[in-house]
Amino acid sequence: MTCEDLHKLLREFVGNELVVESRTTVEVHIAGCPHCGTLVQSYTHVVRIARALPKTRPLPAAFEARLRAMLEPELKDE
Amino acid sequence: MVEPPPEKLTPELVFREYAPRIYNIARRMLGNDADAEDVTQDVLLQVVRKLDTFRGDAQIATWLHRVTVNAALAHRQKRANRQKHENPESDDDLLGSGGSITPGKKWNVGPEETVLAAEQAGIIEKAIEQLPEPFRDVYVLADVEELPNTEIAEMLGLSLAAVKSRLHRARLRMRDLLAPHFEGKVTS
Ligand SMILES: [Zn+2]
Numbered sequence: 001m002t003c004e005d006l007h008k009l010l011r012e013f014v015g016n017e018l019v020v021e022s023r024t025t026v027e028v029h030i031a032g033c034p035h036c037g038t039l040v041q042s043y044t045h046v047v048r049i050a051r052a053l054p055k056t057r058p059l060p061a062a063f064e065a066r067l068r069a070m071l072e073p074e075l076k077d078e
Numbered sequence: 079m080v081e082p083p084p085e086k087l088t089p090e091l092v093f094r095e096y097a098p099r100i101y102n103i104a105r106r107m108l109g110n111d112a113d114a115e116d117v118t119q120d121v122l123l124q125v126v127r128k129l130d131t132f133r134g135d136a137q138i139a140t141w142l143h144r145v146t147v148n149a150a151l152a153h154r155q156k157r158a159n160r161q162k163h164e165n166p167e168s169d170d171d172l173l174g175s176g177g178s179i180t181p182g183k184k185w186n187v188g189p190e191e192t193v194l195a196a197e198q199a200g201i202i203e204k205a206i207e208q209l210p211e212p213f214r215d216v217y218v219l220a221d222v223e224e225l226p227n228t229e230i231a232e233m234l235g236l237s238l239a240a241v242k243s244r245l246h247r248a249r250l251r252m253r254d255l256l257a258p259h260f261e262g263k264v265t266s
Contacts, residue, residue, distance in 0.1 A: 007179050011246040035181045042185045042261070046252045049202055050221035052194045057102035063115050067097065067122065074089040074126045 001029045006036050014044050087138065089126045096138070097122055100146050106218045107150040109207050113157070117149045143225060147215075147233045154211070172210040173247055180254060183261040198259075205255040209248055216241055217248035 006029055012018050013026050030037045059067070068075065100121050105114035124145060125138070132138045194202070209217060219230045220241070231241045 011242065011249070038182055038184050039179065042182055042253050042257065043249060045185055045187050045260070046249050046256065047221055049194060049198070049256075050217065050252075051224060053199060053202060053222050055102065055223070056098035057105055058098055059101055059118070060111065060115075063111075063118075064097075067119060068093075070119070071089065071093065071122065071126060075093060 001025050003033060003036055010043060014040065014047060087129055087132060089129060092125060092129065093122065096125070096142055100142060103146050103218065103223065104150050106206060106222065107215055108154060113153055117146065117153050120149050121146050143223070144233055147219070169212065169244065173213060173251060179250060182257055185260040187260055201259050202256065205252055208255055209251060213244050213248035213251065216244040217252065220245050
């Protein structure tokens with residue numbers, strides 16, 4: 001396996017989508033290639049930090065007030 | 079152990095629970111507060127009016143993702159039409175050809191870091207804003223929102239292959255953008 005080959009499999013490798021044989025080939029390459037080892041490490045981290053970002057964002061206070069006023073008939077319906 | 083009964087979906091509950099999620103996705107896709115507010119308002123009105131037709135949390139979450147993405151895309155389209163009309167750009171025009179890979183140095187990060195310091199989160203949000211829109215959309219939906227690629231393909235009207243390719247190239251660009259902040263601080 002060349003570095004080019006590894007680049008093509010990077011997304012699937014990090015996403016755990018490769019069959020065992022290909023996975024092993026990649027792992028063997030990484031063990032002997034510091035460049036690709038570094039690439040896999042940083043690529044993996046890019047995926048991980050995205051998942052760690054907040055999934056909600058507080059509404060700006062003025063916007064929340066406007067929204068509540070607009071939705072008032074529905075919001076007090078219960 | 080007794081499970082608490084599922085909370086009834088009231089407009090107030092939907093507002094509290096989902097408005098900050100809708101706003102978050104719209105803000106990341108559109109990159110500014112005013113547009114994100116327009117989209118959030120639009121989506122919330124739709125959902126509150128259709129509340130009776132939903133049968134629970136999972137269903138409403140899926141629906142909201144879809145409607146929010148649609149509304150954000152429509153909003154962006156409207157803005158683009160008001161400005162000048164540009165030729166559609168290819169992925170290569172937007173990101174340079176081939177998604178070339180720079181070797182880089184080892185990143186100075188813990189292997190199991192799952193909580194981001196505020197400073198780090200800010201750096202990452204800035205990098206996301208720098209992604210060209212077609213790549214930002216896929217990156218946000220796939221890696222931040224963790225939606226399945228098939229669902230993203232459907233939402234964005236792309237083939238599955240295009241989603242995978244854009245996601246890969248978005249990650250490589252994110253890696254380039256973030257490298258100055260994360261790499262090379264440790265000697266190894
Ligand atoms: Zn290599």
